[in-house]
Amino acid sequence: MSEDTALNVDLTLSLGYKHGFGAMSPFMRALTEGRALASRCPKCGDVRFPPRRICLNDGTQTHEHLLDGTGTVVRLTIGSVPIPLSAPAQEQIFAEVAMDGTDNRVLARLTGDPARLLAGAKVRLTPPPHTVPHPIQALVFEPY
Template sequence: MAERVVSKLKVVTLPDPLARPPAEDPWREFRQVEVIDLKLEFRFRHSLGKYSRFFLELEHRRLMATRCPRCGAVWMPPRPACGNDLVVTEWLELPGRGTLAAATECAYTLTTGGGKDRLVLGYVALEGASTLLLQQIRNYGDPRRLTVGLPVRAVWAEGPVNHPMELFWFEPAD
């Protein structure tokens, strides 16, 4: 009878970060994990609902947030209702300038573009926003430059992209 499951589980022992000999490693069995290698390819249709305007406006190089008419909170990414008082929000365009609040280098790349470059994500405090926006940081040079308070600006893609969030990213403003 032919194998019904092509991809089989394998037991892998992850390396000891302290590089101890196996006999001196009390955590060895906790780093023994089962893995299965699978290639998954699929397409899906995702309704954006009340967030549609945000994604549509990206094609026009506009960063749209929402503002609460009661408390004045400006939500970026936008929210259909204010998280503070549950009032329906209004649309507001924000400038593409802000400061870096945090950044991290990711161990993966964006799957939509198939890129091989390291991915750096940053939380950006856009001028006029009450919240932070998580987005790619590019063209920063030395990673030590990515410090809290670094002025950044939105930069827009010139060619076609696979997902609306790939239409823009942030770079140091200077």
């Protein structure tokens, strides 16, 4: 069969399903409410955001630890990126944020006045202005 006679049709597939977050549910739920839920190791005090069930330092089971949601931009990048389950590609600002009271850094999106979004800027987690398709899309900081 030659290329000229091969039959091709356009098909669209759609798949709906429930996506469970398991032990990450409290973290994801808090994000959609604009709250920063981290983990804290009762043995060594290590604080992680996003939370870890088990401490990376000593293997101890961690506890939930609520942060105030503030932090500092360490570095950032700007690019045209499609956010999954959302609008087509548009310019986004992503940053490595050192949240106050944590021992790690988190990759997140930034929003707000671009002139204020620089390395060293103080930022805080902001509640999403509308329902997001996936809770992790609520991981957005703005300058304050």
